[in-house]
Every structure is written in C-alpha cells, then in structure tokens.
Amino acid sequence: MNMTKLNFAQRGWILQSRIFKNLKKDFLIEFRNRSAVNISFAFAGITTLSVSLACGGATLSPQIHSVLLWIIIFFSGMSGLSHIFIREEEERTSLFLALHSDPENVYLSKLIFNILLFTCITALVTPLYLFFMQVFPGYTVYFILTAAAGSLAISSITTILGAMVAKADSRGSLFTVISFPVMIPVLWISIQLTSDSLEGGAPPELRSLLFLLAFSGVIISVSYLAFKFIWTEQ
Amino acid sequence: MTLYRLVFIFMPAVICMAFILAPPAAILGDASRILYFHVPVAWVSVVAFIVSGIQSILFLVSENKRKEREFMAYNSAAAGMVFTILTVITGSIWAKLSWGSYWNWDPRETSIVVLMLIYIAYLSLYSSLKEHPNRGGISAVYLIIAMITMPFLVFIIPRVYLSLHPDTIINREGKIHLEAAMRITLFSSIVTFTLLYGYIYRLMNRISRLEIKAEEKHYDI
Numbered sequence: 001m002n003m004t005k006l007n008f009a010q011r012g013w014i015l016q017s018r019i020f021k022n023l024k025k026d027f028l029i030e031f032r033n034r035s036a037v038n039i040s041f042a043f044a045g046i047t048t049l050s051v052s053l054a055c056g057g058a059t060l061s062p063q064i065h066s067v068l069l070w071i072i073i074f075f076s077g078m079s080g081l082s083h084i085f086i087r088e089e090e091e092r093t094s095l096f097l098a099l100h101s102d103p104e105n106v107y108l109s110k111l112i113f114n115i116l117l118f119t120c121i122t123a124l125v126t127p128l129y130l131f132f133m134q135v136f137p138g139y140t141v142y143f144i145l146t147a148a149a150g151s152l153a154i155s156s157i158t159t160i161l162g163a164m165v166a167k168a169d170s171r172g173s174l175f176t177v178i179s180f181p182v183m184i185p186v187l188w189i190s191i192q193l194t195s196d197s198l199e200g201g202a203p204p205e206l207r208s209l210l211f212l213l214a215f216s217g218v219i220i221s222v223s224y225l226a227f228k229f230i231w232t233e234q
Numbered sequence: 235m236t237l238y239r240l241v242f243i244f245m246p247a248v249i250c251m252a253f254i255l256a257p258p259a260a261i262l263g264d265a266s267r268i269l270y271f272h273v274p275v276a277w278v279s280v281v282a283f284i285v286s287g288i289q290s291i292l293f294l295v296s297e298n299k300r301k302e303r304e305f306m307a308y309n310s311a312a313a314g315m316v317f318t319i320l321t322v323i324t325g326s327i328w329a330k331l332s333w334g335s336y337w338n339w340d341p342r343e344t345s346i347v348v349l350m351l352i353y354i355a356y357l358s359l360y361s362s363l364k365e366h367p368n369r370g371g372i373s374a375v376y377l378i379i380a381m382i383t384m385p386f387l388v389f390i391i392p393r394v395y396l397s398l399h400p401d402t403i404i405n406r407e408g409k410i411h412l413e414a415a416m417r418i419t420l421f422s423s424i425v426t427f428t429l430l431y432g433y434i435y436r437l438m439n440r441i442s443r444l445e446i447k448a449e450e451k452h453y454d455i
Contacts, residue, residue, distance in 0.1 A: 188344075227375075
C-alpha cells in the first residue's frame with residue numbers, strides 16, 4: 001500500500017492497528033537480538049554451499065536440481081519459521097500478547113512476519129544455488145513465480161503449525177514431524193514445476209501454479225478461523 | 235452395538251465370498267482376490283480420518299461433551315492408523331503382483347502414505363501435549379488442517395499426474411468396471427469392514443469412558 005497517497009487518518013489507522021504494532025514489535029525484537037534470523041540465514045546459506053560442494057561438477061538432471069533446491073528450502077523453513085511463536089512461549093510473553101491483541105491480529109502479524117522472512121530466505125537460497133550449481137532456468141518468470149508461490153504455501157502452513165508446536169514438549173523434532181505430511185502436496189507440485197521451468201521444454205502448466213496459490217488460500221483461511229482455539233485456552 | 239456385532243456373521247461370509255463366489259480376474263487370476271481386502275481397508279482408513287475430523291470440528295464448535303469428543307477423535311485416528319498400515323501392506327503386495335515391485339511412488343501409493351504420516355504426526359502431537367490444558371483444542375485444529383490437505387492429495391494430484399493405479403470406485407466415468415459377482419463381494423466387504431471399524435471404535439470409546447470415570451473416582455477419593 002502506498003502510504004503517501006493516504007490521508008492522515010488512514011495512515012494513523014494503519015499505524016495504530018494491532019497487526020502493524022505486533023509486526024513492528026516482532027521485527028524490533030528480532031533485529032535487536034538477531035541470533036534467530038542470523039541462524040536461519042546461515043543455515044540456508046551453509047546448506048546450499050554444502051550441497052553445491054558435494055555435487056560440484058556433476059551433471060544433474062533438472063528433476064534432481066529441483067529436488068535438491070526444495071529440500072534446502074524446506075529445511076531452511078523448518079529451522080526458522082516456528083521460532084516466532086516459540087520465542088513468545090520461551091520469553092513468557094504469550095499471555096501478555098493474548099491479553100493485548102485479538103487472536104486474529106496475532107495470527108495475521110505472525111503470518112506476515114513469516115512470509116517476509118521466508119521470502120528473504122528463498123531469495124537468498126535460490127540465486128546461490130543457481131550460481132554455484134551453474135544451472136539457469138529455461139522459463140525464468142515461471143521459476144520465480146514457483147519459488148514465490150511455494151514459499152507462500154510453506155510459510156502459511158508453518159505459521160499455524162509453529163503456533164501448535166510452541167505449546168508442546170520436544171518442539172524442534174515435532175515441528176518437522178507434523179509439518180512434513182501437510183507440506184507434501186506443496187513440495188510435490190513445486191518440485192515438478194521447478195523441474196519444468198529449469199528444463200525449458202514445453203511451457204510449465206499454469207494450473208500447478210494456481211494449485212499452490214489455492215492451497216495457500218485455503219490454509220490461511222482455515223488457520224485464521226481456527227487460530228483462536230490454539231492461542232487461547234478453551 | 236447390536237448392529238456392529240453383525241460383523242461376526244458378515245466377516246466369515248465375506249471371506250468365503252472373496253475366495254469362493256467371486257471369479258478370478260482376467261489377467262491377475264487368483265491374485266486379484268486381494269481387491270476384496272485392500273479396497274475396504276483403504277475405505278475404512280479414509281472413513282476413520284473423516285470421523286476424527288468431524289469429532290474435532292464438533293469439539294471446537296460445541297461446548298458439550300468436550301472430553302468425550304477429544305477421546306473420540308483420538309480413538310478414531312488410532313483405529314484409522316491400523317487400517318492405513320493394512321492398506322499400505324495389502325497395496326504393496328498387490329503392486330508386486332501386478333507391477334513387479336512392492337513400491338513405485340505412484341500418486342495413489344503416495345497419498346495413502348501421506349495419510350499414514352498425518353496419523354503418526356497427530357498421535358505424536360497429541361502425546362507431546364500431555365500436560366497441556368488445551369491438548370484437545372490444539373490437536374483438533376491439526377486434524378482439521380490435515381483434513382483440508384487430503385482432498386488435494388487424494389482427488390487432485392492423482393488426476394493431474396499419471397497413475398498406474400486401476401480406476402477407483404469413484405472414477406471419471408462414474409462406472410464400476412467389475413463383474414456382478416465381484417461387485418457384490420466388493421461391496422459386501424466394504425460394508426463388513428466398515429462394521430468392523432464401528433465395532434472397534436465403539437469398544438475403544440467405552441474403554442476411554444471407563445478410564446475417565448476411574449480417574450475421576452480416584453481424584454474423589
């Protein structure tokens with residue numbers, strides 16, 4: 001949204017809104033103590049470099065390249081996306097947040113944070129992978145759209161599952177266990193679409209891209225409705 | 235409970251029908267008889283999953299019988315898990331007989347494995363929330379989210395990607411490509427396995443109710 005075109009009242013409303021405030025708070029906390037964000041980015045970078053080093057020089061098919069790329073993206077997401085809710089539980093601020101904001105506002109602010117964080121991670125991993133593995137997509141626009149739609153779907157799933165895991169014991173391993181089955185359709189379609197766009201033969205199917213967007217839409221809608229049952233004790 | 239007890243009559247009858255009444259299929263021969271066990275257990279795994287999902291939705295929207303709905307969702311998932319494992323086993327035996335290998339990562343095989351992983355994930359989440367007061371609510375939301383994923387896997391992906399799997403009962407043409415005797419046996423088997431699931435599920439619920447009563451009595455003392 002272009003802030004300069006809005007009048008003072010509208011800008012004030014946006015600034016005052018709880019979503020924006022929560023988002024601002026999350027960014028301030030994360031950038032004050034950058035360890036979690038740094039670890040996420042470092043994990044993504046190191047995994048990409050390790051894979052590139054191990055496969056360096058080998059001629060791999062577009063299918064293998066897309067599998068490796070999405071495995072890196074998936075585990076980078078696993079390492080960082082549940083953090084936003086786990087931090088609230090570990091620092092014991094979740095109760096205060098529950099009193100201060102509606103569950104819907106909390107969910108939307110955390111979702112936006114995760115989408116932004118994961119888009120940054122994907123934007124780091126993908127060019128690094130392409131550069132080190134020396135692969136170039138045949139359909140660049142489709143490739144970028146797939147990465148963006150896949151990242152949106154992964155962040156929408158991990159936000160709601162991160163909220164669940166934050167309440168449980170043995171959080172780290174549980175997050176991967178509960179995320180993987182729900183994420184398989186996304187990974188499956190993304191791998192296929194990335195492989196097609198890397199190969200550059202027949203143009204990739206638009207309906208697969210729509211599938212990813214529809215999937216994200218459904219997950220976000222249901223999560224928005226069901227979040228209050230996780231966030232507040234029944 | 236009386237209705238579900240019919241399983242004791244129907245199950246031996248269905249086994250006899252599968253091995254005696256139904257004729258062998260044209261190419262697979264006697265190996266095709268696994269159809270009368272594989273399809274019903276696959277059906278029951280999906281039914282159990284839907285029952286779990288419905289109980290979870292009722293848990294969230296209704297204030298009544300919350301404890302009961304929580305264990306009813308859990309019990310259906312636990313029973314469904316067993317039927318899903320049976321589906322995977324019978325399916326891989328059938329795959330070996332017809333395609334030559336136990337596992338091919340066919341879209342249909344993958345979708346049933348994902349269903350199994352969802353059950354495993356749900357049971358893991360449920361057990362790790364043991365001490366949490368909102369255990370029922372959190373695990374119910376997980377089941378609902380997982381239930382939304384299933385249509386994408388079961389109905390969309392196998393229709394988008396090529397599958398070696400034979401046409402399902404709910405196919406594009408809306409026709410069942412089976413002889414009359416085979417069709418009767420298959421549907422009898424589906425009904426019988428559904429009754430078996432219902433019988434097991436009700437027993438599990440009774441046990442859970444007794445456990446809760448015993449627990450409450452223990453606290454009263």
